[in-house]
Amino acid sequence: MLSNWPILSITLFAPVLGAILIMLLPRDNTKTIKAVAAVATFISLVLSIWIGLVYDRSLGGIQFIEQIPWVADLGITYALGVDGISIPMLLLTNLIGFSAVYASWKVADRVKEFFSLLLILITGVMGTFLTTDLFIFFMFYEVVVIPIYLLVIMFGSSKRVTKEYAGMKLTIYLLIGSAFLLVALVALFVKSKAILGFPTMDMFTLASADFPIGFQIFEFVLMALGFGTLLSMFPFHAWSPDGYAGAPTAVSMIHAGVLKKIGGYGLIRIGLMILPGGAAYVAPIIAVLALGNVVYAAFICLSQKDLKYIVGYSSVSHMGYVLIGIAALNLISINGAIIMMFAHGVMAALFFAMIGNLYEKSHTRNVDDFGGLAHQMPRLATGFMIAGLASLGLPGMVNFIGEFTIFVGAFGTYKVLTILAVSGIIFTALYILRTLGAVLFGPRRPEWDHLQDLKGVEMVPLLVLGAAILIGGIAPFTLMDLINLGVGDLVAQLGSLQIGGMF
Amino acid sequence: MSWTLLSVEIALAALGSVLLMLGLLLPEKGRRVMQPVAVIALLGILILGGGLYTAQYSLFNGNYQIDPFGSFFKLLFVAAGILVILSAGRYLERFEERVNEFYSFMIFALLGMVVMASAGELITLYIGLELMTVSFYILTAYLLQDKLSAEAGLKYLILGALSSAILLFGISLVYAVTGTTVIADMAAQFSMQPVMIAGIILILTGFAFKISLVPFHMWAPDIYQGAPIPVTAFLAVGSKAAAFAAMVRVFVIAFPVSTFDWPLLLAILAAITIVVGNLIALVQTDIKRLLAYSSIAQAGYIIVGLVAYNTYGLKGVLFYAMLYVFSNMGAFAAATIVEVETGSTDIKAFNGLARRSPMVAAIMTVCMLSLAGIPPTAGFVGKFYLFSGAIQADYLWLAFVGLIMSMISVYYYLKVAKAMYIGTNDDVSAIKPGKAVGAALWVCLAGTLLFGLYPGPLSNLAQVAIQIFL
Numbered sequence: 020m021l022s023n024w025p026i027l028s029i030t031l032f033a034p035v036l037g038a039i040l041i042m043l044l045p046r047d048n049t050k051t052i053k054a055v056a057a058v059a060t061f062i063s064l065v066l067s068i069w070i071g072l073v074y075d076r077s078l079g080g081i082q083f084i085e086q087i088p089w090v091a092d093l094g095i096t097y098a099l100g101v102d103g104i105s106i107p108m109l110l111l112t113n114l115i116g117f118s119a120v121y122a123s124w125k126v127a128d129r130v131k132e133f134f135s136l137l138l139i140l141i142t143g144v145m146g147t148f149l150t151t152d153l154f155i156f157f158m159f160y161e162v163v164v165i166p167i168y169l170l171v172i173m174f175g176s177s178k179r180v181t182k183e184y185a186g187m188k189l190t191i192y193l194l195i196g197s198a199f200l201l202v203a204l205v206a207l208f209v210k211s212k213a214i215l216g217f218p219t220m221d222m223f224t225l226a227s228a229d230f231p232i233g234f235q236i237f238e239f240v241l242m243a244l245g246f247g248t249l250l251s252m253f254p255f256h257a258w259s260p261d262g263y264a265g266a267p268t269a270v271s272m273i274h275a276g277v278l279k280k281i282g283g284y285g286l287i288r289i290g291l292m293i294l295p296g297g298a299a300y301v302a303p304i305i306a307v308l309a310l311g312n313v314v315y316a317a318f319i320c321l322s323q324k325d326l327k328y329i330v331g332y333s334s335v336s337h338m339g340y341v342l343i344g345i346a347a348l349n350l351i352s353i354n355g356a357i358i359m360m361f362a363h364g365v366m367a368a369l370f371f372a373m374i375g376n377l378y379e380k381s382h383t384r385n386v387d388d389f390g391g392l393a394h395q396m397p398r399l400a401t402g403f404m405i406a407g408l409a410s411l412g413l414p415g416m417v418n419f420i421g422e423f424t425i426f427v428g429a430f431g432t433y434k435v436l437t438i439l440a441v442s443g444i445i446f447t448a449l450y451i452l453r454t455l456g457a458v459l460f461g462p463r464r465p466e467w468d469h470l471q472d473l474k475g476v477e478m479v480p481l482l483v484l485g486a487a488i489l490i491g492g493i494a495p496f497t498l499m500d501l502i503n504l505g506v507g508d509l510v511a512q513l514g515s516l517q518i519g520g521m522f
Numbered sequence: 523m524s525w526t527l528l529s530v531e532i533a534l535a536a537l538g539s540v541l542l543m544l545g546l547l548l549p550e551k552g553r554r555v556m557q558p559v560a561v562i563a564l565l566g567i568l569i570l571g572g573g574l575y576t577a578q579y580s581l582f583n584g585n586y587q588i589d590p591f592g593s594f595f596k597l598l599f600v601a602a603g604i605l606v607i608l609s610a611g612r613y614l615e616r617f618e619e620r621v622n623e624f625y626s627f628m629i630f631a632l633l634g635m636v637v638m639a640s641a642g643e644l645i646t647l648y649i650g651l652e653l654m655t656v657s658f659y660i661l662t663a664y665l666l667q668d669k670l671s672a673e674a675g676l677k678y679l680i681l682g683a684l685s686s687a688i689l690l691f692g693i694s695l696v697y698a699v700t701g702t703t704v705i706a707d708m709a710a711q712f713s714m715q716p717v718m719i720a721g722i723i724l725i726l727t728g729f730a731f732k733i734s735l736v737p738f739h740m741w742a743p744d745i746y747q748g749a750p751i752p753v754t755a756f757l758a759v760g761s762k763a764a765a766f767a768a769m770v771r772v773f774v775i776a777f778p779v780s781t782f783d784w785p786l787l788l789a790i791l792a793a794i795t796i797v798v799g800n801l802i803a804l805v806q807t808d809i810k811r812l813l814a815y816s817s818i819a820q821a822g823y824i825i826v827g828l829v830a831y832n833t834y835g836l837k838g839v840l841f842y843a844m845l846y847v848f849s850n851m852g853a854f855a856a857a858t859i860v861e862v863e864t865g866s867t868d869i870k871a872f873n874g875l876a877r878r879s880p881m882v883a884a885i886m887t888v889c890m891l892s893l894a895g896i897p898p899t900a901g902f903v904g905k906f907y908l909f910s911g912a913i914q915a916d917y918l919w920l921a922f923v924g925l926i927m928s929m930i931s932v933y934y935y936l937k938v939a940k941a942m943y944i945g946t947n948d949d950v951s952a953i954k955p956g957k958a959v960g961a962a963l964w965v966c967l968a969g970t971l972l973f974g975l976y977p978g979p980l981s982n983l984a985q986v987a988i989q990i991f992l
Contacts, residue, residue, distance in 0.1 A: 090978050092837075092985065093906070132876075154906075158897040165887075165896060168936060172944050183940060190936065194929035201925050202918075205906065209913045 027083050027099040027149050030066040030109070031142060034059045034116070038138035041131055049130040056120045056134040060141060064113040071106050071501070079103070079504045081151060081223075089155075093208070094218030098152040103505025107361045107498055108148040108277070108284055114487050115276040115368040116141040119269035121479035122372040125379055126174065126267075133174055136166040137269055144273065147281050153289065154220040157197075157204055160281055164193050167270055167278075174267035176378070185265025192258035196248030200285075203241035207293070210234060225293045226512060232296045239297030242290045243305060250282030251335045252342060253311030260331030268375025271327065272480075275334045276368035280360040283341050287353060287509070291345070295513045299348060306346035306433050310440055312339025317446035326377075326384040329454055330370045333410060336443060337363045343433070343440055344425040350503070350510045352428025357502045358495070359421030362409065365487045366418055370406040372480035373399055380470050386457050394463040398473040402481040407455045409488045411448040417491025420499070527579050527588045530571045530596055531636055537563045538629035545622020553622060557614075557958065560607055560625045568600045576986065584704045585643040587771075592640035594840055594987035595767040599635045602760045602847045603628060608962035609855035610752035611955065612862045617664060617750075624664065628756065631657035635764035639771075644693045644703040647768050651689070651732075654764060655682045658757060662749040674748025681731070681741040689728025695721030696776075708776035722777055722784060732765035733821045736795040746814035751861055754810060755854035758817045763843045770828055770839060774991050779831065785915070789829040793923045795822030800931045809857050810867045812934060813850070816893060819931060820846060826917075826924055827908045835911025836991060840984035842908060845892065845900035845973050852889030852966030856882050859955050872938055873945025879953040881960075883942040885967045890935040892970045895928045900973035907981075 037059025041052050074082055081100035089095040101109060119137065126133050139162070146159030171186035180188075207225065212218050214228045230238070244255070251259040259279075263271045291298045316336035323329045341363070344356030377392075377399060378384050393400035409416035412423075422444065430437045473481060491498060525532070541560060545553065571593060579588040607628065614621050634654025641647035659682065663675020697703050699718045700711035712718070727738065734742040746754045777784060799819030806812040824846070827839035857867070859882055864871040876883035892899035905928060909921040955963065973980050 089976070090903075090981060092833075092981060093910075132880075158902070161897045161902070165891060165936075169887075169939065169943060172940055183944070187933065187936065191929070191933060194932050195926060198922075198925040198929040202909075202913075202921050205909050205921060206913050206918065209910055212914075 025085050026066060026070060027085055027101065030063050030070070030113075031099070031145055031149055033062040033066075034138040034142045034145075038135040038142075041135045041138070044131070046131055049127075052130050052134050053120070053124060056138060057117075059138060060113065060117040060120050063141070063145070064117045067106075067109045067113045070101060071110055074101065074106060074501070076500065076504060080508060092218060093154065094212075094220045095154045096152050096221060097155060098221060099149045100151045101149060102508065103501045103503065104284070104288060104357060104509070105148045105505070106501055107357060108280060109145065111280065111361050111364045112141065112145045112148060112277045114365060114483055115272055116145075118368060118372060118480035118483045119272045121476050122272060122375055123267070123269040124476045129173060133170070136170050140166045140170070140270075140273060144277050144281065148284060151222050152220045153204060153207070153222055153225065156222075156285075156289070157200065160285075161197055163278060164190055164197070167266070167274065170270045171262070171266045175265040175270075176267070180261055180265065182265040185261045189258045189262035189265075192248060192255070196245045196255070199241045200245030203238050203245065207238055222289065222292065230294065230296070232300075235294040235297030236300045237297070239290055239294045239301045242286065242294070243301055246282040246285040246290065247305070247308075248282070250279055250286070250338050250342065251312070252282075252305070252338070253308050253315060253335070256312065256316065256335045259335055260328050263331040263334075263371070264325060264327040268371055268379075271371040271375070272368040275330070275371060276364040279334070279338060280364055283338070283345065283356060283360050286345050287356070291348070291353075292509055292512055298513075302346040302348055303433075306343055306436050309339040309342035309346060310436055312336055312342060313440045313443035314446070317443050317450070320450040321446065324386050326374045326386060326454070326458070327371070329386070329450065330367060330374065333447065333450070334363065334367050336447065337410070339440065339443065340422055340425050343429050343436065347429035347432040348513060349428055349432065350506055352425055352432070353506045353510065354499065354502050355421055355424030355426075355428050357506065358417065358491075358498060359425055361498065362416070362418040362421040362488070362491060365484045365491070366406050366409040366416075369402060369480065369484040369488065370410070372484070373402040373406060376473065376477060381467065386454055389458040389464070389467070391459070391461045391463045392467060392470070393459045395467055395470050396472040398478065398481065400459045402473070402485065403455060403459055405485045405488055407451045409492075411451045412444055415492045416488050417495065418488075419492060420495040527574065527577060527581065530567055530574065531633065533563075533567050533570060534629055534633040534636060537567070538626045538633060541622065541629060542626040545626070550619075556622060556625055557607060560629070561604055564600055564604045564607070568597060568604070571596045571600060575983075578990075580642065584706050585641075585646050587640055587642035589640075589990050590987040591771065591990050592767070594983060595639035595763060595843070596636050598763055598844050598847055599632055599639070599760055602756065602763070602851065603632045605847070605851040605855070605962050605965065606752050606756045606760075608958045609755070609851065609858055611858060611959040613750065613752060613858050620664070624661070627657045627661050631661065631756070631760070635760055638764040639767040641768065641771075642705055644697070644705065644772070647772070648686075648690060648693065650764075651768070652686065654761060655686065658682075658753070658761060661753040662745060662757075664750050664753065668748075670748035671750065674745040677741060677748075678745045685728050685731030685738070688724050688731070692721045692724025692726075692728055695724065705772055705776045709778050712776075712778060712781060714781050719782060722782060723787075725772065726784065726787070729765050729769045730791065733762050733769070733825070734818050735791045735821060735825065736798040736818065739795070739799070739818045742818055743811050743814040746817075747808060747810045747867070751810065751854065751858045751867075754813075755851060755858075758813065758854070759847045759850050762817070762821060763847070766824055766828075766839060766843055770836065773828065774831065774836070785829045785831055788825055789917055789920050792822045792825040792829055793920055795819065795825070796924055796927045800927045803931065803934045806934065807869055808867050809860070809869055809872070809938070812869065812938070813853060813857065816931065816934070817850065819927070820850075820893065823905065823908055823924060823928070826912050826920060829917060829920065830908070830911030830915040832911050832914055833988065833992065834907050834914060836988040837981065837984045838904060838907030838911050840987055841973075841977070841980060842904035844980060844984075845904050845970065848966045848969030848973070849889045849892035849899070849901060852885055852963060852970060853893065855959060855962050855966060856886035856889070859953065859959060863953050864949075869938055869941050870945070872941040874947035874950060875942040875945075875953070877950060878947070879955065882953065882955060882963065885963045886942065887939045889966060889970055890938060891932075892974065894932045894935045896932065898974045899970050900977070901970075903974055903977040
C-alpha cells in the first residue's frame with residue numbers, strides 16, 4: 020500500500036511545504052512558526068529512517084524510484100531514487116536538519132525569514148542526495164547557496180571578520196567552484212549526446228556511455244575543483260572556517276554537517292561512477308592534497324583560540340580522510356569515506372550546536388575565557404565530550420569506524436601517504452583534548468555561575484546527534500551493510516582500474 | 523494573402539493612434555482610464571499574437587515574414603510592454619499632463635520592435651528600427667525638468683543616429699555585392715569580397731550598438747541612468763530583444779558561416795562584453811547604472827547563443843530573451859517602487875526594504891538571482907541552453923568565461939540583497955506598492971520561477987520558433 024506513495028518526494032518537499040506555510044503565517048506568531056518547522060523536519064526525519072529500514076537489502080541497487088520526464092530536449096527527468104550510498108546521507112541530512120531547528124529555538128528576531136530559509140536550505144541539501152538526475156542534482160546544490168548567504172548576513176555573528184565578509188566569501192567560493200562544475204556538467208551533457216545519440220541527464224545512463232579517456236580526465240579535474248571546493252579540499256578550504264564562524268548555529272551545523280558532504284557524495288556518485296578513467300588518473304593528486312588537509316589544517320587548529328574556528332579547521336582536517344578514502348578507489352576505502360562523512364556530519368553538527376548554545380549564553384567563544392564549565396553545565400559538557408571524543412576517533416564512536424576503514428582501505432594503495440595521514444589523529448587528539456580540558460575542566464570559575472545548563476528543547480540536538488554517534492559506533496553494521504551494498508555496485512562499475520596513470 | 527496575418531501590427535498602430543487621440547479628447551479626470559485601456563488592449567493583442575503563433579507566411583515578396591520566430595518575439599515585446607506600463611505605477615505622475623503621449627510613444631516603439639522581428643528585408647528592418655529608436659529618443663528625454671534626462675535624450679539621439687548610419691552603410695555595402703536587400707535571397711548571391719566583409723562588420727557594429735556590446739556600450743549607462751525608469755526598463759528588455767531578433771535572422775539566414783567566420787568575431791565580443799560588463803557592475807552604487815552594466819553583461823550571454831549557431835544556442839537566445847523580460851522587469855519594477863518612495867536611485871535607498879516591504883524585497887532578490895543564473899530560477903535554465911550550444915560548437919573557453927563571470931556577478935546582485943536585508947534605514951514605514959505594480963511584480967516572479975522550475979513549455983515554444991533556421 021505504502022509502496023505506491025511517492026515517499027521520496029514527500030520526504031524531500033515536507034520542509035518546503037513547511038516553509039510556504041511559514042510564509043503565510045502572521046509575523047508575530049513565532050511559536051507556531053517554530054512548531055511548523057519542527058513538524059516539517061520531523062516528518063522528513065521519520066520518513067528517512069523508515070526508508071533506511073524498508074530498503075530491500077537483498078535486492079540492492081536504486082529503490083523507491085520516481086521518474087517524471089521534465090524537459091525533453093535536455094533529457095532532464097525528475098528522477099528520485101536511493102541506494103546504499105544515498106540513504107546514510109539522507110539520514111544525516113534529516114538528523115541534522117531536525118536538530119538544527121531545535122538548536123535555533125531561541126531565534127527571536129525575524130523568525131519567519133529564519134525558519135523559511137532554513138527549511139528551503141534543508142530541502143536543497145536533501146535533493147542532491149535523492150535525485151539520480153544530474154541536472155536536478157546541480158539545481159538543488161545551487162539552491163542551497165543563496166539561503167545560506169542570507170542566513171549568514173542576517174543572523175550570523177563573528178569576531179575576527181565581519182559576518183558580511185564571511186557570508187560573501189563563502190558564497191563566492193562555492194559559486195566559483197560551482198562554475199567549474201557547471202562547465203563540466205554542460206560538457207558532459209554535450210559529449211554524451213554525441214556518443215549516445217540522445218540527450219540524457221540520468222546518472223546511470225551517463226555512466227554507461229564510453230567517454231574517451233582524455234575527456235574523462237578533463238571532466239574529473241573540473242569536478243575535483245568544484246566538489247573539492249565544496250568539500251574544502253586544500254588549498255580551496257579558506258572559506259570554510261570563516262564561513263562557519265560567521266554563520267548562525269543552525270547554518271554552521273548544516274554546512275559542516277551535510278553541505279560539505281555533497282562534495283564527497285558528488286565525487287563518488289558522479290565522479291567515480293561516470294568518469295572512472297578520469298578518477299583513476301587524477302586520484303593520486305587528490306590524495307596528496309588530502310594530506311594537506313589532514314596535516315596542515317590540524318596544525319592551524321593547534322593555534323586557534325575561537326571554538327568555532329577550531330571546529331571549522333578540524334572539519335577541514337577531517338575532510339582529508341574522506342578525500343584519501345575516495346582517492347584510494349577501492350571498496351573498503353570508499354565505504355570508509357562514506358561512513359566517515361556520516362560520522363563527521365553528526366559530530367560537527369553536535370559540536371556546533373553545543374558551541375552555539377554556549378555562545379548564546381556567554382557571548383564569547385574564546386577558549387581562554389572559559390574553564391571548569393562542567394561544574395555549571397554538566398549536560399553541555401557531556402555534549403562537548405561526545406563530540407570531541409568522536410572527533411578524535413575514539414573507539415565506540417562512529418568516527419572510529421570511518422577512520423579505521425579508510426586507513427585499512429587506503430593503505431594498500433598509498434602506503435606512505437596513509438601513514439602520514441594517520442599522524443593526523445595524534446594532532447586531532449592534541450588540539451581536541453587541550454580545548455576540552457581548557458573549556459570544561461579545571462576549577463570552577465565563578466563568573467560563569469549564571470550560565471544555565473541545557474534544558475527542555477535545548478536537549479534535542481544533544482540527544483538526537485549523540486544517539487546517532489553512539490549507535491553508529493556500537494552497532495556500525497546497521498549502516499555499514501547498507502553502504503557496502505551501494506559501494507559494491509559502484510566498484511563493480513569501476514572495474515579493475517590502474518590507479519595513477521600519470522605516474 | 524490575408525490581412526489577418528498582420529493583425530498584430532495593425533492593432534498596435536491603431537492602439538497607438540487611439541491612445542494619442544484619447545488623450546486629447548478625454549477630460550483631465552478621465553485620463554486615468556488610459557492605463558487600464560492600454561493594458562487591456564495589449565492583453566488582447568497578446569492573445570491575438572498567440573493565436574497566430576504557428577502561422578507561416580511570406581508577405582510582399584519576402585519583405586515581411588510572418589513566422590513563429592517573429593511571433594515569439596512579438597509575444598515577448600507585448601508582454602514587456604504590459605509589464606512596463608503596469609510597473610510604471612505612480613512614477614507616471616512625474617510626466618504630468620504629458621502622460622497620454624507617453625502611452626502612445628510606448629506603443630509606437632512596440633510597433634517598431636514588432637516590425638524589426640518580422641522584417642524579411644533590410645530596409646524594412648531599418649524602418650522598424652527607426653520607428654522604435656525615434657520613439658525612444660523622445661521617451662528618454664521625457665522628464666523635462668530633469669537635466670540628466672535631457673542629457674540622456676540628446677546623447678541617445680546622437681549615438682543612436684550614428685549607429686543607425688553605420689548600420690545603413692553596412693546594408694548599402696552588402697546590397698552592392700549581393701544586389702538584393704531581401705534577407706532570404708542574400709546567401710545565394712554571397713561572394714567573398716573585402717567589401718562584403720566590411721559590410722557584415724558594419725552591420726554587426728550597428729547591431730552591437732543597439733544591444734550594447736562592449737566596446738559599443740558607452741552610451742548605455744548614462745542613458746539608462748538619465749531616462750525615466752519605466753523607459754529604461756523598456757529600453758533594456760524591449761529594444762535589446764528586438765535587435766537580437768533582427769540580428770539572428772540576418773546573420774543566420776543571410777551570411778553563411780562557411781565563407782566568413784563571424785561567430786568567432788562575435789565570440790570575442792561576447793567574452794569581452796561579459797567580462798567588462800560584470801566587472802564594472804561590481805563597483806556601481808546607483809541601481810540604474812548597476813542594472814545598466816548588468817544588462818550589458820546579459821547581452822553578452824545572449825550573444826553566446828548566436829555564436830553557437832546551433833539548436834541549443836538559438837533556442838537559448840529565445841529562451842533567455844524571454845526570461846530576461848520577466849527577471850529584468852521584476853528588478854526594474856522594484857527599483858521603480860523604491861525610486862517613487864525614496865526619490866533616490868542609490869543602492870542605499872534599498873536599505874531595510876526587507877522590513878518595509880518583504881514581498882518587494884523577496885521578488886527583487888529572486889529576479890536578480892535569475893539574472894545571475896542561480897537555480898531554480900529561469901536564468902539558470904537559459905544559461906544552460908546557451909552554454910550547451912557554445913560547448914557543442916566547440917567554444918569551451920567561452921563557456922568558462924561566461925559561467926565564471928556569471929558567478930562573480932552574484933556579488934553585485936547580492937550587494938543589493940544585502941542592502942535590502944541588513945541595511946538600516948531611518949524611514950521604516952511600510953511600503954505598499956499599488957495594485958498594478960503589485961500585479962506586475964507577481965507576474966515577474968511567476969515567470970521567473972515557472973520558466974526555471976518547469977521550462978518545458980517555453981522550450982517547446984522556442985523550438986517551434988527556431989524551426990525556420992534548421
